[in-house]
Amino acid sequence: MRNEEYSGWEDVRAEALRRIQSRAWAPGALIPSEEEFARELSCARTTVNRALRSLAEEGLLIRKRRAGTRVAELPQRAAKLNISLVAEEIRARGASPSHLCILQDSRPLPSHIAAAMSLPVAAPLIYVETLHLADARPFAFETRFINPQSVPAAREADFASVSANEWLLRHAPFNHGTLDYSARPAEAEAAEALGCAPQTPTLVLDRVTHGPEAAITWVRMAYAPDYHLTMKL
Amino acid sequence: MRNEEYSGWEDVRAEALRRIQSRAWAPGALIPSEEEFARELSCARTTVNRALRSLAEEGLLIRKRRAGTRVAELPQRAAKLNISLVAEEIRARGASPSHLCILQDSRPLPSHIAAAMSLPVAAPLIYVETLHLADARPFAFETRFINPQSVPAAREADFASVSANEWLLRHAPFNHGTLDYSARPAEAEAAEALGCAPQTPTLVLDRVTHGPEAAITWVRMAYAPDYHLTMKL
DNA sequence: TGAATTGATATGTATGCACAAATAAGAAGT
DNA sequence: ACTTCTTATTTGTGCATACATATCAATTCA
Structure with missing residues (x-):
């Protein structure tokens, strides 16, 4: 564990989220590649992948092979409705x-x-x-x-x-x-x-x-x- | 790739889903551990984990450490509502x-x-x-x-x-x-x-x-x- | 008997590596 | 100019391994 702060994917996720919400990563902008970001946080690329995938699933990031990962222009979050019973x-x-x-x-x-x-x-x-x-x-x-x-x-x-x-x-x-x-x-x-x-x-x-x-x-x-x-x- | 049919986690997921919907795995019942299931399908435990996690996120499975994975008694699926704009x-x-x-x-x-x-x-x-x-x-x-x-x-x-x-x-x-x-x-x-x-x-x-x-x-x-x-x- | 400790077990996650798949961008040929 | 092919880059995934973590169950101790 080289870096105390970014050991788990949830920490990586939190850091990415922070950068999105603080606009350090502007809407529409390309963010660092998994490899770069992993190097910066001293963790494995797999860990970064897990974190960014999670954010992409929520619609905050748009990921495309070869084209990289971008911050969604209009971050649309979905409300979950659970009324089966x-x-x-x-x-x-x-x-x-x-x-x-x-x-x-x-x-x-x-x-x-x-x-x-x-x-x-x-x-x-x-x-x-x-x-x-x-x-x-x-x-x-x-x-x-x-x-x-x-x-x-x-x-x-x-x-x-x-x-x-x-x-x-x-x-x-x-x-x-x-x-x-x-x-x-x-x-x-x-x-x-x-x-x-x-x-x-x-x-x-x-x-x-x-x-x-x-x-x-x-x-x-x-x-x-x-x-x-x-x-x- | 020993088994053509269950190479990817989506295939593992599909197979698990089939067993849930066909009631081969009854509601409330314990399903095989990741290791067992991985052995059965000749794939890595990580792959099974990915598949089962996906089903758990949708509420079809309940997973607990040490206690294992169970089929949800009342499979409740959430509707997603996206009306930000x-x-x-x-x-x-x-x-x-x-x-x-x-x-x-x-x-x-x-x-x-x-x-x-x-x-x-x-x-x-x-x-x-x-x-x-x-x-x-x-x-x-x-x-x-x-x-x-x-x-x-x-x-x-x-x-x-x-x-x-x-x-x-x-x-x-x-x-x-x-x-x-x-x-x-x-x-x-x-x-x-x-x-x-x-x-x-x-x-x-x-x-x-x-x-x-x-x-x-x-x-x-x-x-x-x-x-x-x-x-x- | 009851509380605390310990061990076993299943899931959760990190890592390094390899390869697959998609695709943007450049090269080559028409 | 236009199409086609190639290549490089980025994400997606699989695997083996190791260790972390939660918790059930048995055991030990008060």
Whole structure:
């Protein structure tokens, strides 16, 4: 360990970050090559590589073979959104989660949802309505279609004890999916469940998740009017 | 290269992912140690480490020293949200971005915003109202406070040509910040700018960004009623 | 019995080396 | 001028090795 200060890749990363934020390395400018920087900090090139790769993954650096590494002109940092489980989200807010399975049956798919799921309208899907509560206060009203072709076991599932949300994550983890947030006036059913006036603006999340072959589920979460979706940047 | 199939860490990663998704490695179960797995695939432990680390970063694996690596019980994948620049967002939707700087002055900070920015109410901040357009149609109405303490150059800036959004990203990149989405009835001014009826539900984003010392800016974006925030999962 | 120590084990990381891959820039040929 | 080929440079990755670090588990000691 020749240099006490830059022994690990996280130290190298921190030093590079310092130079970026202090503008010692200007936006758009070429920074020293891995080899040079390694020599300067008396560490191995591998270590520098690890550090710079980490910064590149966060969008602060742009790296190209032969062309070198540049500081991103418009450092855009991505916010991470992790809301796969409503119950977790409620717990994270310091409240105690619970849910009521209001209704569970089987019905044909409305055409606009069929399109979102890339499924034919023909076969009926499992339909579930759930009210999520935080400390016994309405938190979100969930309407969901489940494709039994993708998850046969869902026919026999009982979503009163375990929410459909969690049940599906455990039994049919998805490969990919899409999220869609919008602001919409509360529909009659949702308004009643959430205890607010109809037409009250609510934040609505539509989520479709897909398994290896076909869509697993479509879900719409209508959040209570005071809901805020917050993220760190 | 003894084994054609598992030469690189991405191949190792793919194989591990296959075993997770096929449930050959059950949720919650311990998977082989790096050494074992490396032996099985005839590659170096470093390579396996790289692959498994990548899966762990995505939340599919839980790794602990001495305790080994387990498949996450509830594989939760995070959606990435990248909306630092309105203009980019509009372009990504296939439209042509433009903006109108409606008003630019200096005024005292409302107390609830002061709280969000962790600033005293006393000193007046720069205030800017902007309408963002996509193909000449209203896209979002922006109200913004800028802290001249953090960005002195903002006093002389002209936000008619370059939007405050982009100007700030170029001149005062932030260290961290918070995002807050909610659904709110359109306020009179926003409704007029967006060309919709007052009280129409709109998706509203409140964003605070901080520099190394103090807050840089607070901005509220009220999106047009047909706006959808979409992400991949 | 219970707390502290010790050892074993899996992951985390640093290093030197080699080679692969991408590509910018220059050289050569038309 | 224009295309094609070559070369050099930079990042990307693999491997063997060594040691660091966290932590589970057994053992020792009070």
